[in-house]
Amino acid sequence: MSEEKHSGGRPRDADAAASIKAATLKLVRERGYNKVSIAAIASAAGVARQTLYNRWSTKADLVLEAVFEETGHYADAPLHNPNKSCKLQLEAFLIQVFTHLKESGSPIRSLIAAAQDDPAFREALRERFVKPREVLVIDLLQRAQDQGELSRTRDVKMLSNFIHGAFWYALLNGEPVDARLARDIANEIFVA
Amino acid sequence: MSEEKHSGGRPRDADAAASIKAATLKLVRERGYNKVSIAAIASAAGVARQTLYNRWSTKADLVLEAVFEETGHYADAPLHNPNKSCKLQLEAFLIQVFTHLKESGSPIRSLIAAAQDDPAFREALRERFVKPREVLVIDLLQRAQDQGELSRTRDVKMLSNFIHGAFWYALLNGEPVDARLARDIANEIFVA
DNA sequence: CTAGATAGTAGACCGCAGTCTATAAACTTA
DNA sequence: TAAGTTTATAGACTGCGGTCTACTATCTAG
Numbered sequence: 001m002s003e004e005k006h007s008g009g010r011p012r013d014a015d016a017a018a019s020i021k022a023a024t025l026k027l028v029r030e031r032g033y034n035k036v037s038i039a040a041i042a043s044a045a046g047v048a049r050q051t052l053y054n055r056w057s058t059k060a061d062l063v064l065e066a067v068f069e070e071t072g073h074y075a076d077a078p079l080h081n082p083n084k085s086c087k088l089q090l091e092a093f094l095i096q097v098f099t100h101l102k103e104s105g106s107p108i109r110s111l112i113a114a115a116q117d118d119p120a121f122r123e124a125l126r127e128r129f130v131k132p133r134e135v136l137v138i139d140l141l142q143r144a145q146d147q148g149e150l151s152r153t154r155d156v157k158m159l160s161n162f163i164h165g166a167f168w169y170a171l172l173n174g175e176p177v178d179a180r181l182a183r184d185i186a187n188e189i190f191v192a
Numbered sequence: 193m194s195e196e197k198h199s200g201g202r203p204r205d206a207d208a209a210a211s212i213k214a215a216t217l218k219l220v221r222e223r224g225y226n227k228v229s230i231a232a233i234a235s236a237a238g239v240a241r242q243t244l245y246n247r248w249s250t251k252a253d254l255v256l257e258a259v260f261e262e263t264g265h266y267a268d269a270p271l272h273n274p275n276k277s278c279k280l281q282l283e284a285f286l287i288q289v290f291t292h293l294k295e296s297g298s299p300i301r302s303l304i305a306a307a308q309d310d311p312a313f314r315e316a317l318r319e320r321f322v323k324p325r326e327v328l329v330i331d332l333l334q335r336a337q338d339q340g341e342l343s344r345t346r347d348v349k350m351l352s353n354f355i356h357g358a359f360w361y362a363l364l365n366g367e368p369v370d371a372r373l374a375r376d377i378a379n380e381i382f383v384a
Numbered sequence: 385c386t387a388g389a390t391a392g393t394a395g396a397c398c399g400c401a402g403t404c405t406a407t408a409a410a411c412t413t414a
Numbered sequence: 415t416a417a418g419t420t421t422a423t424a425g426a427c428t429g430c431g432g433t434c435t436a437c438t439a440t441c442t443a444g
Contacts, residue, residue: 006442007389008390008441010390012391048392054391112305113306115364155380158358158380165362172308188347201418202409229400229401230401243421243423246421387444390439390442392437399431412418
């Protein structure tokens with residue numbers, strides 16, 4: 001499954017991808033997406049620029065993979081805890097997502113920016129970042145409806161859009177994305 | 193007020209700004225933000241590139257001004273109509289905003305993208321595009337509370353974030369931003 | 385061992401946003 | 415008129431993302 005056919009030809013350097021991703025993550029976190037050049041990443045990883053383009057077609061693709069290598073990881077822990085109310089589970093989930101954003105929010109904003117002029121990359125970002133979180137939130141809201149914590153009259157898909165939209169809006173407008181926002185969102189979604 | 197001091201020196205070409213903005217709007221709508229170069233705009237406007245940079249410091253600044261020259265214009269008509277419910281007023285307002293987006297949504301997405309790596313421009317975009325619409329929506333929701341159409345327990349600032357976040361989220365993720373979305377948002381905000 | 389295929393490297397190349405310089409043009413003040 | 419100031423223009427320049435080419439290295443199939 002992870003083995004490509006490779007019927008002849010020089011094999012890819014086994015370590016290159018890992019060292020490129022490591023250099024990318026390090027440099028992007030230190031200096032920011034736009035202040036890191038592909039040349040600097042290749043140099044730090046000890047490879048030629050073309051080696052990098054053999055594996056990722058754009059800078060955005062590379063940074064996406066470097067930043068989200070461990071994902072789901074940031075999008076599944078605190079769900080489905082039957083001891084807490086769904087409202088508190090939502091708040092905990094958002095706090096977890098926002099904690100991740102504290103570390104990676106800046107490159108993620110740059111990735112959202114890059115997606116605006118590259119439909120293929122927008123789809124990749126959607127698969128990697130957007131959809132997994134939508135699924136978790138929608139599932140949580142449906143459980144809340146099943147347990148009577150949320151009215152059946154509410155449109156869970158639109159509520160999910162409200163939730164994600166609210167933090168995207170804050171993120172992209174440079175407003176704080178923190179525990180307070182998580183609490184305010186959860187309170188307003190589960191308003192009596 | 194509109195007169196600068198101008199104590200000596202060659203005066204600015206009075207027509208240059210207008211023709212640059214006209215060329216910008218035309219080319220950006222025809223080809224898209226990233227496929228139009230500053231050189232092409234300057235050439236179409238019949239000026240040197242530097243003349244353009246004498247008036248706007250970045251491409252994003254120029255496009256912002258070209259796209260929003262007539263604003264408020266897109267952010268004030270249907271509000272405050274006492275014959276319609278606040279819910280319908282919100283829906284009408286959103287339809288109007290989304291109609292504008294049908295024409296200018298692509299450059300606006302590019303402007304939001306450009307704002308992610310330029311704090312000064314993010315502030316400019318906020319003043320020109322974000323805040324005016326927030327003010328209108330918050331005002332409408334407060335009127336709804338005054339008239340009893342919306343519960344006093346709701347947090348109008350967060351509801352405004354939900355509303356704007358929902359269409360930013362749809363816009364930036366390439367989902368349709370249309371009359372249906374306007375109706376679904378209004379319905380969910382004013383859910384019984 | 386040979387032929388073919390694929391990968392790595394170095395470096396040229398393109399188009400772009402944005403900066404800078406030199407020169408000419410158009411104004412104000414003395 | 416002369417000096418000083420600001421603008422317009424043309425064009426060189428930098429750094430970037432991304433492409434392309436020429437050459438070398440390493441694999442598989444026969």
